[in-house]
Amino acid sequence: MLDRSVDPVIRVQGLCNRFGSQVVHDDLNMEVRQNEIFGVVGGSGTGKSVLLRSILGLRDPDGGTVELYGRDVKSLASADRSSLVQSYGVTFQNGALISSLTVAQNIQLPLLEHYSLSEKTLDELAQLNLALVGLEPEAGAKFPSQLSGGMIKRAALARALALEPKLLFLDEPTAGLDPISAAAFDELMLYLHSQLRLTIVMITHDLDSLFRTCSRVGVIVDKHMISDTLDGLLENPHPWIHSYFHGPRARAAGKEIHG
Amino acid sequence: MTASLALEPEGGGWQLQLRGDWSLAAIVQIEAQLKSLPATLHGSMLCDWSQAEAPGIGPAWVLLRQLADIDPQPPVLLHTGGPPDFLQLLQKLQPDRRAPDRMHAPPRTLRGLIGKLGRWSVLQGRHARGVLDFLGRIASVIGQAFSRPRGWRVSSLARHVYETGITAIPIVSLIAFLISVIVAYLGAQQLARFGADIFVVDLVTIAVLREMGVLLTAIILAGRSGSAFAAEIGVMQLNEETDALRAMGMNPIEMLVVPRVLALIIVLPLLTVIADAMGLAGGGLLSLINLHIPLPQFTTRLRESLGPTTFWAGLIKAPVFAALIGMVGTYRGMQVRDSARELGRLTTVAVVQSIFMVILADALFAVLFVQIGF
Numbered sequence: 001m002l003d004r005s006v007d008p009v010i011r012v013q014g015l016c017n018r019f020g021s022q023v024v025h026d027d028l029n030m031e032v033r034q035n036e037i038f039g040v041v042g043g044s045g046t047g048k049s050v051l052l053r054s055i056l057g058l059r060d061p062d063g064g065t066v067e068l069y070g071r072d073v074k075s076l077a078s079a080d081r082s083s084l085v086q087s088y089g090v091t092f093q094n095g096a097l098i099s100s101l102t103v104a105q106n107i108q109l110p111l112l113e114h115y116s117l118s119e120k121t122l123d124e125l126a127q128l129n130l131a132l133v134g135l136e137p138e139a140g141a142k143f144p145s146q147l148s149g150g151m152i153k154r155a156a157l158a159r160a161l162a163l164e165p166k167l168l169f170l171d172e173p174t175a176g177l178d179p180i181s182a183a184a185f186d187e188l189m190l191y192l193h194s195q196l197r198l199t200i201v202m203i204t205h206d207l208d209s210l211f212r213t214c215s216r217v218g219v220i221v222d223k224h225m226i227s228d229t230l231d232g233l234l235e236n237p238h239p240w241i242h243s244y245f246h247g248p249r250a251r252a253a254g255k256e257i258h259g
Numbered sequence: 260m261t262a263s264l265a266l267e268p269e270g271g272g273w274q275l276q277l278r279g280d281w282s283l284a285a286i287v288q289i290e291a292q293l294k295s296l297p298a299t300l301h302g303s304m305l306c307d308w309s310q311a312e313a314p315g316i317g318p319a320w321v322l323l324r325q326l327a328d329i330d331p332q333p334p335v336l337l338h339t340g341g342p343p344d345f346l347q348l349l350q351k352l353q354p355d356r357r358a359p360d361r362m363h364a365p366p367r368t369l370r371g372l373i374g375k376l377g378r379w380s381v382l383q384g385r386h387a388r389g390v391l392d393f394l395g396r397i398a399s400v401i402g403q404a405f406s407r408p409r410g411w412r413v414s415s416l417a418r419h420v421y422e423t424g425i426t427a428i429p430i431v432s433l434i435a436f437l438i439s440v441i442v443a444y445l446g447a448q449q450l451a452r453f454g455a456d457i458f459v460v461d462l463v464t465i466a467v468l469r470e471m472g473v474l475l476t477a478i479i480l481a482g483r484s485g486s487a488f489a490a491e492i493g494v495m496q497l498n499e500e501t502d503a504l505r506a507m508g509m510n511p512i513e514m515l516v517v518p519r520v521l522a523l524i525i526v527l528p529l530l531t532v533i534a535d536a537m538g539l540a541g542g543g544l545l546s547l548i549n550l551h552i553p554l555p556q557f558t559t560r561l562r563e564s565l566g567p568t569t570f571w572a573g574l575i576k577a578p579v580f581a582a583l584i585g586m587v588g589t590y591r592g593m594q595v596r597d598s599a600r601e602l603g604r605l606t607t608v609a610v611v612q613s614i615f616m617v618i619l620a621d622a623l624f625a626v627l628f629v630q631i632g633f
Contacts, residue, residue: 099598
């Protein structure tokens with residue numbers, strides 16, 4: 001089970017984010033523990049992506065602290081920051097593969113940046129990452145514009161895995177996939193999670209995916225986050241959470257899992 | 260501790276002792292160490308992971324691949340000393356020796372080169388047809404707009420007139436002013452040697468009105484608006500916005516291309532007039548300060564040097580240049596497909612080509628004007 005003595009991988013405290021007069025997050029707290037799959041849900045416009053960007057340091061929050069592995073992201077010197085960046089992998093909603101590079105080159109890009117390796121080794125590592133996410137070697141020669149939606153998601157995951165991070169951020173990994181591909185992606189995530197001992201933070205709207213993969217879920221409501229296990233959230237009386245987990249779609253998704 | 264590996268004979272086979280940091284961070288040292296492994300080896304092999312620190316999946320994979328290449332392959336490969344969990348996963352992935360080759364495009368051959376040449380030729384032919392097609396579509400949209408006033412897209416036109424014209428006034432004025440000051444200054448140096456200072460006025464008037472006013476304005480707009488047209492339409496292409504317009508029964512040429520081209524045709528002559536005025540003002544100012552020609556004398560001389568066609572010879576070229584810049588920019592934008600690199604390439608092409616076309620057209624005008632004595 002979860003080891004509570006270990007410090008959380010991510011600790012967000014008192015996070016505030018504002019756009020002009022519009023307050024997105026107000027005193028938001030969040031903790032992600034070692035080796036769990038943490039889902040982030042919330043209505044449209046509740047700032048799920050803003051939260052992700054704040055954690056990754058892509059956006060300076062208007063207040064509060066973000067700690068990764070117990071270190072405050074903002075106060076890090078640039079050298080430490082670069083080593084911190086290497087310790088996590090991110091996939092963006094639309095893949096964000098570099099469109100002028102092939103998939104293999106996309107995977108090799110972070111490796112090339114950090115290590116000087118022979119072409120043979122680079123190719124082998126690219127092949128490994130392609131195989132890990134279930135892509136054929138031929139996919140490596142293709143450009144992102146030649147890939148289907150599901151392949152883009154997998155290729156983006158392969159690139160995120162290239163530096164062997166222990167922490168993975170996935171922004172809507174199954175959005176836009178057909179149910180079969182989405183289910184396959186869920187299995188892939190669980191597989192990598194158990195094999196590589198990854199901690200995964202996943203923003204998702206996909207209830208099937210949520211029920212299948214997540215050990216805990218954080219719901220952004222009223223500018224705060226309520227984190228609990230799925231069972232706990234199913235009991236939660238908050239009206240938005242209740243309608244989220246007891247709507248017709250949620251019932252269908254939950255039924256299959258819990259039988 | 261840096262990564263190392265030692266191969267020692269043990270029993271009838273070999274033992275491979277892995278020591279030190281075997282994480283991805285040490286991949287460079289590991290790669291160097293792996294080179295020391297022999298290419299041929301007989302007997303079984305035992306891989307001892309007990310002293311490998313934080314083994315990473317990448318280094319382990321590279322090691323397995325290297326061991327798989329040993330000839331003849333060690334019949335048995337065993338792992339001891341608490342091998343990492345993912346080793347089973349790696350062994351399932353089945354190293355495929357040809358995989359790295361399959362990951363790259365096939366190498367260049369003579370046949371491939373000839374094929375490339377052929378494809379290039381066909382592409383050029385298609386481009387030529389595409390340009391004609393594009394011109395035809397623009398003409399048909401404009402033609403239809405005469406019987407259908409909505410087709411003029413007045414609000415869009417107004418936006419582009421503002422963006423390409425009004426906001427360009429400061430830079431066009433400044434550059435026209437400065438260039439004509441420079442021409443007057445350098446001209447004065449030469450003409451002063453003949454005591455012909457007053458001809459600076461003729462020089463400035465004719466140079467600015469006939470050539471420089473319109474040419475400079477056109478080149479500034481090619482850099483400023485031609486690139487903006489290509490980039491804006493190009494991003495819309497990448498976002499499938501143009502496809503969305505088509506799917507909603509709207510014509511991207513009518514919505515995106517014609518307003519921009521028309522706006523430029525409206526704006527460039529007007530900017531040329533401003534550039535002309537600023538150029539003459541620059542010449543006048545320099546004459547006053549440097550040559551001590553008072554303003555009334557300057558304007559009198561200016562009027563004398565003006566032929567009936569001097570001003571119009573410049574201005575008449577403006578709409579032609581505008582149409583060239585607008586169409587090249589929008590056409591290149593519509594060509595963008597697939598990638599951010601294409602967008603950058605075609606934006607560059609748009610600017611370079613439109614400046615080239617403007618100068619080519621200017622040369623043709625020069626010849627034409629001399630021939631007809633305009």
